[in-house]
Structures are given as structure tokens and as C-alpha cells.
Amino acid sequence: MAVLTAALITFGLANIPAATAQVKDDGAAEVPAKKDKRMAGKITDRSHPDYIRCRSEPVIGSLVRKKKICMTNSEWKEYARAGNEGSRSLLDDIMKGGMRQD
Numbered sequence: 001m002a003v004l005t006a007a008l009i010t011f012g013l014a015n016i017p018a019a020t021a022q023v024k025d026d027g028a029a030e031v032p033a034k035k036d037k038r039m040a041g042k043i044t045d046r047s048h049p050d051y052i053r054c055r056s057e058p059v060i061g062s063l064v065r066k067k068k069i070c071m072t073n074s075e076w077k078e079y080a081r082a083g084n085e086g087s088r089s090l091l092d093d094i095m096k097g098g099m100r101q102d
Contacts, residue, residue, distance in 0.1 A: 049074040 043051045054070040071079065 047073070 050072050052072055056066040056068050059065040059067050
């Protein structure tokens with residue numbers, strides 16, 4: 001049984017690939033090709049209009065539950081603009097006395 005366990009460990013360790021990062025002659029590590037492919041389409045500049053940002057907002061009626069909302073920077077900008085516009089129109093109506101319902 002011990003021989004079988006030792007053989008499994010040996011073959012198991014022999015089949016594990018070496019570290020994925022290759023070291024260059026100057027000592028800097030190369031990024032593996034898989035990571036290059038994954039990072040190729042991603043936007044890393046946080047100020048880019050298509051960069052996706054996520055934030056958690058509390059759920060009304062719950063003390064601990066949160067809702068995760070993810071949008072691009074341009075969508076967040078439009079979201080904020082629409083919210084500000086709605087608030088501004090509501091306050092304008094209140095100031096004019098237009099919200100009165102008797």
C-alpha cells in the first residue's frame with residue numbers, strides 16, 4: 001500500500017507543470033500567454049468611458065442585504081445626470097407650488 005501511495009505521489013508530482021511565469025535573462029518574469037489573451041480585451045484605464053465599475057447599494061427594507069450594480073463609466077455618468085435632472089425638476093415644482101394637492 002505504501003508503494004502504491006508513493007507511486008501515485010511521484011507520478012502526480014511529475015505531471016504538475018513548472019511555474020507558469022518564465023524568467024528572462026535580465027531577471028524579469030514574463031507573463032504567460034494565457035494571461036496575455038485574457039488581458040488583451042480588458043480596459044485597464046479607470047477613466048475610460050467603457051471601463052466597468054461596480055458598487056453595492058443597500059436594498060430598501062433590509063438592514064444587511066446589498067445589491068451589486070455594474071455599469072460602464074459612461075452609463076454611470078448618464079445615471080447620475082438622470083438622477084440630478086429628476087431631483088432638480090422635483091425641487092423646481094415644489095418651489096413653484098406645483099406639487100400641491102388639496
